[in-house]
Amino acid sequence: MKLVLLGAPGAGKGTQAKGLSKELKLAHISTGDILRIAIKENTPLGQKAKRYVETGELVPDSLVTQMVIERLSSDDVKDGFILDGFPRNRQQASDLDNFLSGRNTCNYFVLYLDASEKTLIKRLSGRRICRKCQAVYHLINFPPLKEMTCDHCQGELYQRSDDKEETIKNRLEVYQRQTAPVVEYYFKQKRLIHIKSDDDAPLVLRQMLEVLAKPFSSRS
Template identity: 50%
Template structure:
């Protein structure tokens, strides 16, 4: 089962991906994690990415595709994966298809976590992120056991500077412009399923598991 999770920032992609990976016994692949790992391990691709990020620029689609291509060589994906954070644009979707095709693989299911702006704003403006492992918490919905401390690794929690209402609204507008053609692409390929992610995380998780069972 090669599953892609799409959705706006704050839709719960990362949370769902981690739980799905456990339930379906598949690796959770996050482009953010891949990028950080390459930089940390000082790989050739990681050094290129670090140089770009230090200039305040975004890592190119081409470089990100190379990192994904390398990650997909790992035998742990032979039975599938849960991909979160990619693709974000139509060009990235084309790139993903080409990478998988070169390995005799293909995306089986794309789940779009459809979330209202109001819910996203509430989630993101209260989000807390672990500076060490990247785990997410929320000041009201999912507070840590100890204030300011990650439950898992005991790293310190912080609030991202762009998690404010004005910036979140701008990010949502940009996302909506980017995702429209992406949704249409996967609709035409008959791989897209849209879920109401305003519902509880447990309900959404069970719905995704049901969908994946029909495809497998």
């Protein structure tokens, strides 16, 4: 089974991708993880990406696409994968189709995690990140054992500037502009499966597993 997870920041893509990966025994491919690993291992693509990261610039879409395609070429994903954080725009969606078609593996489904703006703001504004190991916590849903201290490395937790409430609405507006065409693209292809993701993570995961167990004609 091959799955793509779409959804706004805070919709739960990373959390649900990990849950699906465990339940379905599929590789979880996160663009954020790919980027960090490529830079750490100093691969040719990682070297290119590092130049942008070190100067605070966004890594170009074309480079992100190359990194995803390189990961999808690995032997451990030929029988299935869960792609989280890609594609982010119509061009990347088309590039993904072109790559998978060339490998005769273009039969995949797209899970669109849809949560209300109120839910998204609540989730994002409560998120805290470890400065040392980048572990993710949430003040309500997944708090650290010791206040503002990472359970793993005892690093200091902080709130990212783009997780502050005053900037979240702007992030959501940008997401809608960029990703609405991707949702429409997959809807027209009849690949899109709509998942309401306002509930707690275990309930959303159960909903997704139930939907994926049905024949495609009965999914929605």
